Amino acid sequence: MSKLIVNNCQRLYGKTEIKSAKNAMLPLIAACILLDFEVGFYNCPKISDVLVMLEIIESLGGKYRFEGDVLFVDCSALYLYEIPCELASKIRGSVFMLGPLIARFRKALATMPGGCKIGERPIGLHLDCFKKMGVEIGMGEHLYLRADNLQAKTITLPFKSVGVTENLIMLGCLTDGETTILNPAREPEIVCLCEFLKLFGAKIKGEGGNKIVIQGVKKLRKSSVIFKPVADRIETGTLLLAGLSVGCEMELSGVNYVHNFNLIKKVFNNTCKMCFYSDKIYLKSSGAGKGLGYIKTAPYPYFPTDLQSPVMAYATTLNGTTVIEETIFKDRFSVASELNKMGANVTIRGNVATVNGVNSLTGQEVTASDLRGGASLIIAGLKAEGKTVINNLEVIDRGYYKIENKLKALGAKVERI
Numbered sequence: 050m051s052k053l054i055v056n057n058c059q060r061l062y063g064k065t066e067i068k069s070a071k072n073a074m075l076p077l078i079a080a081c082i083l084l085d086f087e088v089g090f091y092n093c094p095k096i097s098d099v100l101v102m103l104e105i106i107e108s109l110g111g112k113y114r115f116e117g118d119v120l121f122v123d124c125s126a127l128y129l130y131e132i133p134c135e136l137a138s139k140i141r142g143s144v145f146m147l148g149p150l151i152a153r154f155r156k157a158l159a160t161m162p163g164g165c166k167i168g169e170r171p172i173g174l175h176l177d178c179f180k181k182m183g184v185e186i187g188m189g190e191h192l193y194l195r196a197d198n199l200q201a202k203t204i205t206l207p208f209k210s211v212g213v214t215e216n217l218i219m220l221g222c223l224t225d226g227e228t229t230i231l232n233p234a235r236e237p238e239i240v241c242l243c244e245f246l247k248l249f250g251a252k253i254k255g256e257g258g259n260k261i262v263i264q265g266v267k268k269l270r271k272s273s274v275i276f277k278p279v280a281d282r283i284e285t286g287t288l289l290l291a292g293l294s295v296g297c298e299m300e301l302s303g304v305n306y307v308h309n310f311n312l313i314k315k316v317f318n319n320t321c322k323m324c325f326y327s328d329k330i331y332l333k334s335s336g337a338g339k340g341l342g343y344i345k346t347a348p349y350p351y352f353p354t355d356l357q358s359p360v361m362a363y364a365t366t367l368n369g370t371t372v373i374e375e376t377i378f379k380d381r382f383s384v385a386s387e388l389n390k391m392g393a394n395v396t397i398r399g400n401v402a403t404v405n406g407v408n409s410l411t412g413q414e415v416t417a418s419d420l421r422g423g424a425s426l427i428i429a430g431l432k433a434e435g436k437t438v439i440n441n442l443e444v445i446d447r448g449y450y451k452i453e454n455k456l457k458a459l460g461a462k463v464e465r466i
């Protein structure tokens with residue numbers, strides 16, 4: 050298991066470019082199953098979740114290659130619809146392949162997906178929605194899905210599930226008739242997926258709003274495209290919180306600051322200066338700040354659950370109290386015990402974390418148990434006195450590509466061992 054050594058950092062400075070979003074790349078790779086020609090993606094991060102998705106594509110008969118940061122995926126020779134269990138169980142993203150596999154082959158075989166340990170990761174809503182569209186599902190050692198009689202339907206989601214919205218969009222693209230999703234998730238990564246599919250003639254309207262309508266087509270149109278996915282707003286937010294935590298003068302490029310507005314308006318304070326250009330965010334911060342008051346995670350455009358652990362780390366040394374209510378995942382506070390080992394004062398009651406600011410943290414040996422919790426420990430390590438050793442770096446590599454290089458480019462003293 051790899052470790053990350055994080056030394057105390059007095060200030061971050063410099064520039065860095067943000068790559069395409071992990072949570073855009075995973076559904077986009079799954080969407081390639083709908084296409085029988087090669088497409089490309091700019092700025093693709095070679096993070097482990099992306100590589101596992103590509104391994105699954107290859108196991109189904111597809112091909113991929115990288116030319117620098119450009120990923121090319123070709124599913125023209127795809128002939129299998131059975132996702133290998135050992136791959137499916139590694140990542141949550143494998144569940145996004147069910148919709149496109151059913152759309153292309155009218156059947157799919159898979160197993161329960163993996164994903165970060167942030168509470169139970171059920172897929173019941175995915176399966177319920179598939180059933181409403183005429184998919185027959187057999188549950189045994191594996192998941193057997195078969196759709197001899199696929200029907201376009203109007204489906205109201207009981208909650209704004211990102212993955213279910215994405216699965217239904219991809220399935221609806223090749224389902225005859227009009228599929229309507231009411232109460233869909235509105236994340237930028239979903240809008241990005243729809244923009245991609247429309248390049249090949251998909252008929253989708255309303256993405257990013259409260260009603261998405263997909264008019265099914267027989268086949269998606271061939272077009273030689275290299276697509277630029279949306280930048281990773283969670284990586285952007287993580288670096289902004291690192292800069293706010295230790296003080297900084299930094300510029301993040303390739304971003305859309307609107308996608309981080311929920312964070313910016315929460316953390317912006319009079320000890321920092323922010324400027325927004327077309328695709329850049331400039332941040333100058335003294336590293337000080339008052340407690341953030343009340344934060345409640347919710348589906349986009351509200352405060353993202355994926356920045357809940359990083360903002361907790363930022364709040365540990367603010368002058369005052371921050372109360373964080375986590376409404377998306379049942380067990381996404383596991384990093385709190387590791388932060389408390391470093392001298393933080395975080396108390397958990399149910400789905401509410403109360404962070405009382407302390408003067409400083411002390412570097413310790415800690416363990417990352419999930420992707421965003423790992424990012425939180427990096428932020429804490431940057432501001433802690435002394436040295437912090439973060440075990441289980443693999444979970445951080447799932448969503449942050451060579452995070453040590455990015456931090457070094459911003460002046461941090463970090464080392465992967």
Ligand code: EPZ
Nearest residue numbers: 072075169170171172173174175209210211212355377378
């Ligand atoms: C996506 O996961 C993201 N992953 C997650 O990012 C993100 O935290 C989440 O959306 C919420 O924004 C990817 O896009 C690859 P959901 P997803 O369906 O689609 C429950 C990260 O750190 N649920 O919106 O799986 C579920 O347990 C990761 O980058 C069911 O109960 O999330 C959760 O409590 C973590 N049944 C809630 O809904 C289902 O069938 C929202 O989940 C599906 C979901």
